[in-house]
Amino acid sequence: MSTQATVQTPGQSAERVEQQTPAVGQPYTRNSEASHELSIRVRDLNLWYGKSQALSNISIDLFQKNVTALIGPSGCGKSTFLRCLNRMNDLIPSVSISGLVEMDGRDVNAAKMDEVALRRRVGMVFQKPNPFPKSIYENIAYAPRMHDMVSRKADQDELVEKALRDSGLWNEVKDKLQEPGTSLSGGQQQRLCIARAIAVQPDVILMDEPTSALDPISTATIEDLMDKLKEQFTIVTVTHNMQQAARVADYTAFFHLGEVIEYNDTKVMFSTPAQKKTEDYISGRYG
Numbered sequence: 688m689s690t691q692a693t694v695q696t697p698g699q700s701a702e703r704v705e706q707q708t709p710a711v712g713q714p715y716t717r718n719s720e721a722s723h724e725l726s727i728r729v730r731d732l733n734l735w736y737g738k739s740q741a742l743s744n745i746s747i748d749l750f751q752k753n754v755t756a757l758i759g760p761s762g763c764g765k766s767t768f769l770r771c772l773n774r775m776n777d778l779i780p781s782v783s784i785s786g787l788v789e790m791d792g793r794d795v796n797a798a799k800m801d802e803v804a805l806r807r808r809v810g811m812v813f814q815k816p817n818p819f820p821k822s823i824y825e826n827i828a829y830a831p832r833m834h835d836m837v838s839r840k841a842d843q844d845e846l847v848e849k850a851l852r853d854s855g856l857w858n859e860v861k862d863k864l865q866e867p868g869t870s871l872s873g874g875q876q877q878r879l880c881i882a883r884a885i886a887v888q889p890d891v892i893l894m895d896e897p898t899s900a901l902d903p904i905s906t907a908t909i910e911d912l913m914d915k916l917k918e919q920f921t922i923v924t925v926t927h928n929m930q931q932a933a934r935v936a937d938y939t940a941f942f943h944l945g946e947v948i949e950y951n952d953t954k955v956m957f958s959t960p961a962q963k964k965t966e967d968y969i970s971g972r973y974g
């Protein structure tokens with residue numbers, strides 16, 4: 688068997704992807720007319736928690752200014768993979784990693800990579816909204832100040848307003864910026880966390896089941912927001928909700944037992960999945 692990485696790269700349209708759908712184990716080739724630029728390049732990525740392997744030989748390209756959804760049954764490695772993109776797994780002592788995660792041509796796991804700078808460029812929003820125990824204003828202003836992005840109060844005010852406007856929260860909070868972030872509703876808190884993530888002007892926002900703790904209306908608001916934010920940011924999101932993946936994601940990667948089984952244009956994956964395992968999963972035969 689070949690030891691070369693199988694690079695999975697989705698096409699751009701149903702017709703093209705159908706034509707290009709390769710045999711199992713063969714790489715997807717990218718539509719040459721595609722306008723999307725590469726954001727993150729992953730090659731032969733393996734991850735172990737102690738002796739237990741959680742990710743196996745993952746080689747995919749993630750594209751700028753798109754939403755990519757990671758789907759798959761519980762425990763298949765979606766969150767682990769997401770955390771590889773900004774080195775959050777470094778915080779877990781038992782973790783060892785091999786392979787390459789490259790952003791703009793730079794190896795994110797290189798010893799000289801500044802993790803703080805990396806996490807500024809690759810922000811993260813978690814399942815449960817986790818505002819700082821500070822005011823709404825400070826939740827946004829803190830990180831840009833720490834990164835020396837703003838010093839003058841007027842610039843800080845402007846940045847806070849922009850982040851809150853871009854996260855669709857400004858009108859709801861503009862008269863109570865000094866109130867605690869935790870005084871907001873769950874859906875508002877999650878938008879505050881998104882505002883906090885975008886305030887440092889990242890390139891990529893990682894979202895780990897960002898709506899699973901929210902009611903349907905707040906979920907719809909966040910999904911609309913993701914659609915707007917992808918004009919400015921690359922979004923990679925984990926979701927258990929297949930309808931959500933179908934609604935928000937341009938591309939979807941289906942994980943199973945630590946491997947990427949299929950990575951495709953979302954519409955293609957949900958209409959004509961290339962792999963039987965994908966079909967079984969999205970049709971609810973297991974999960």
Ligand SMILES: Nc1ncnc2c1ncn2[C@@H]1O[C@H](COP(=O)(O)OP(=O)(O)OP(=O)(O)O)[C@@H](O)[C@H]1O
Pocket residue numbers: 736741759760761762763764765766767768779
């Ligand atoms: N901190 C950890 N230490 C040891 N094993 C872990 C740790 N985190 C995850 N794992 C294991 O790695 C595998 C992948 O877990 P991961 O959380 O990435 O899956 P997931 O697809 O995101 O699951 P879910 O959808 O349930 O959140 C699982 O077997 C899990 O038990």
